[in-house]
Amino acid sequence: MVILTLNCGSSSAKFQVYDWDKKEVLGVGIVERIGQEMSNIEHKPLNKNEFEESGPCHDHKVAIEWIIKTILNKDHGCIEKIDEIKAVGHRVLHGGEIVKQSTVVDEEVLKVFESLNHLGPLHNPANIQGIRAAMAVLPEVPHCAVMDTAWHQTMPAHAFMYALPYDWYTKYNVRRYGFHGTSYLYTAKRASVLLGKDPAKTNVIICHIGNGASMCAVKDGKCYDTSMGMTPLEGLIMGSRCGDIDPAIVPYIMKETGMSGAEMDTAMNKKSGILGITEKFVDRRDIQTGCDNGDERCILAMEMETYRIKKYIGSYYAALGHVDAIVFTAGVGEMNPNYREKSVGGLESMGIKLDDSKNKASSTRNCETCISADDSEVKVFVIPTDEELVMTEDTYALMNGTYDIHTNYTY
Amino acid sequence: MVILTLNCGSSSAKFQVYDWDKKEVLGVGIVERIGQEMSNIEHKPLNKNEFEESGPCHDHKVAIEWIIKTILNKDHGCIEKIDEIKAVGHRVLHGGEIVKQSTVVDEEVLKVFESLNHLGPLHNPANIQGIRAAMAVLPEVPHCAVMDTAWHQTMPAHAFMYALPYDWYTKYNVRRYGFHGTSYLYTAKRASVLLGKDPAKTNVIICHIGNGASMCAVKDGKCYDTSMGMTPLEGLIMGSRCGDIDPAIVPYIMKETGMSGAEMDTAMNKKSGILGITEKFVDRRDIQTGCDNGDERCILAMEMETYRIKKYIGSYYAALGHVDAIVFTAGVGEMNPNYREKSVGGLESMGIKLDDSKNKASSTRNCETCISADDSEVKVFVIPTDEELVMTEDTYALMNGTYDIHTNYTY
Numbered sequence A, B: 001m002v003i004l005t006l007n008c009g010s011s012s013a014k015f016q017v018y019d020w021d022k023k024e025v026l027g028v029g030i031v032e033r034i035g036q037e038m039s040n041i042e043h044k045p046l047n048k049n050e051f052e053e054s055g056p057c058h059d060h061k062v063a064i065e066w067i068i069k070t071i072l073n074k075d076h077g078c079i080e081k082i083d084e085i086k087a088v089g090h091r092v093l094h095g096g097e098i099v100k101q102s103t104v105v106d107e108e109v110l111k112v113f114e115s116l117n118h119l120g121p122l123h124n125p126a127n128i129q130g131i132r133a134a135m136a137v138l139p140e141v142p143h144c145a146v147m148d149t150a151w152h153q154t155m156p157a158h159a160f161m162y163a164l165p166y167d168w169y170t171k172y173n174v175r176r177y178g179f180h181g182t183s184y185l186y187t188a189k190r191a192s193v194l195l196g197k198d199p200a201k202t203n204v205i206i207c208h209i210g211n212g213a214s215m216c217a218v219k220d221g222k223c224y225d226t227s228m229g230m231t232p233l234e235g236l237i238m239g240s241r242c243g244d245i246d247p248a249i250v251p252y253i254m255k256e257t258g259m260s261g262a263e264m265d266t267a268m269n270k271k272s273g274i275l276g277i278t279e280k281f282v283d284r285r286d287i288q289t290g291c292d293n294g295d296e297r298c299i300l301a302m303e304m305e306t307y308r309i310k311k312y313i314g315s316y317y318a319a320l321g322h323v324d325a326i327v328f329t330a331g332v333g334e335m336n337p338n339y340r341e342k343s344v345g346g347l348e349s350m351g352i353k354l355d356d357s358k359n360k361a362s363s364t365r366n367c368e369t370c371i372s373a374d375d376s377e378v379k380v381f382v383i384p385t386d387e388e389l390v391m392t393e394d395t396y397a398l399m400n401g402t403y404d405i406h407t408n409y410t411y
């Protein structure tokens, strides 16, 4: 039985084809630049060479047709017939307080997601387009929405409520939801394995530092707090998102510049973060190069981003009282030793001590390691995340009637 | 030589009369409900009974005339002639990036403050009104502005910059400024004394928890980071201010409700915080009573507020690397053991351990104590703040030509 997972962004669609019986990834790839003049697809099938192709692709439906065509191709595909695919799992950012866990999608569920687009303006519309397109291309199989927010349902009220007028919560669903849930579920469980501890007795702090970045305080194996909020804007400094700021800045800048609320939202989501500070870069590899060349803005950006991560580590350390391990994951977390060193350096008084050479050695994807010193009370791990695996398993569990928000798969 | 200090809020004016030569507070008091139908004044003169009076007081000028009349009164006053007052020190919230330290006020300085009203809408206009009124009533003496922000000038860029478009900083002065500076200066120095350490080698975390509340990370005796930001809205949960939220909530709620930016600003400053959560209380004494009676919203409010303080303690602990002491000050910090217990309880893994009975015993103003256990690595102090003393000394130092932002008075 084969499960296809899809993670649709506004201009990209990541896919993975998984053979449930063999527990094997058959193929994995991405379509990029959807809606632009020229798009391209990459596909890495198991035991075959990587395939790449350019072509026009003006919407998500075309993208998904392209994906299906590619994975079915005799030479560079990974399955033989389309009906081998028994279910599709879609990543969905936001279900508000209505869809709180992964679920089989029907028209009603799609309507709910659509009604919540304002809570995830960068992600939800694309997620929905992807689902609709995939349902059109693969109408015979169940489509499941795997929620980024499901993992975070265990947060206590004092962590998820804002100190805003109470009826903004009851009327407008203003609260902390949290995202990157599939990544946290996977890495939290892997951390327990590396620690040799029962997950239900494990406290970890996870730093998911990719283009989007957030952190999670995991208490007794469950989400206790997280840095992203009602939307994925709050918390850490990201590629183009500002993270935490004085909220009074919003009306102030609107008044000074005449910008509308929507324009302000765009500025905070797309023109801020690393891009705002440097006025040129979004990708942390460019920041690293800039720092190496003494570029002041790049140095400031790296200092700011890692200082924010360090402050959240301290804050979740205090929230949890006891911490077994700190985990780094996602692009930057997995591959950049400098970011990690700056984020946890100098925390010896909290029992956190890096092993410099192990840290430096860990700079590629797919390398799960412990980078703390042998005598570090708190372990520091690099754990490559596997969101697709969790999506696949959620999808299987939904079809199998065994799903709960902390699916008991062992990673 | 006598120095008068004034701390003018929108509807109140706190005053203190200080004899510099005798190092003695001659009188201290407050005018409340300025601009309402009936106002009242309280004055506690040295070695005399407290005096209280009601009367009409429609603006700050009338308030200051009332103060002068009161402190000159034969029976319940504290000085004999008005010309004993040689200078007036005024608390001023915000000088932006222009007035960065305490300064003698002239028309030009007032114009600068006026141009910055938007950065401190709840405070600056009242501060300016107070200065103008006092200059009219006491035209012969120098008036000094004692800046809340001066103490915070030592913050490094990675702590004071936001990850927003860089030109919002250069064009609109968007950065972290920090407030409660006089309180931090005083309590940081007292903490060094209690620790028996050189202030320049002392790291402390100060929790100023009054109606307005903020925290400060002090490194080597100087401000390294603070929770309030461009305005006093950011950071901790306060009486009616929300503190940290997802900034995306601002445009979202504006769109959902049709509120303007100014209305949103008011909602976040005046209808949020403890008031927003409980929908009835601002004063933490009411929250305490509510908690004692099992009121769910009051319990939530206290949980949220102290959880936020705890997270900031962790965050500044990480930022500083090493912490000598945690200091509680201002109304709630000085007088409520429950808030303190909830804020630092469970932090033994960070070397912080309260002495429960000492903590409980410390519940009145004017009682400087150590409330940590004898074997606590990090000391916990309650230090009653004395902002008026710092204001007085800044004023004296300005007249004397010896002022710097970390005036070398020993407290």
Ligand SMILES: Nc1ncnc2c1ncn2[C@@H]1O[C@H](COP(=O)(O)OP(=O)(O)O)[C@@H](O)[C@H]1O
Pocket: A209, A210, A211, A212, A213, A239, A282, A283, A284, A285, A288, A330, A331, A332, A335, A336
């Ligand atoms: N060697 C590296 N050093 C620093 N950053 C890197 C490195 N490799 C990748 N990155 C960063 O990782 C980010 C992408 O992270 P990833 O988790 O793959 O993305 P996403 O958040 O979009 O899922 C890129 O923006 C890039 O800045």
Ligand SMILES: Nc1ncnc2c1ncn2[C@@H]1O[C@H](COP(=O)(O)OP(=O)(O)O)[C@@H](O)[C@H]1O
Pocket: B209, B210, B211, B212, B213, B239, B282, B283, B284, B285, B288, B330, B331, B332, B335, B336
């Ligand atoms: N015993 C107490 N328990 C809890 N809170 C108290 C107590 N006494 C005073 N407070 C709180 O202190 C706050 C005032 O703090 P203070 O530092 O005096 O004020 P401000 O911030 O206005 O200068 C009040 O809002 C009140 O909630």
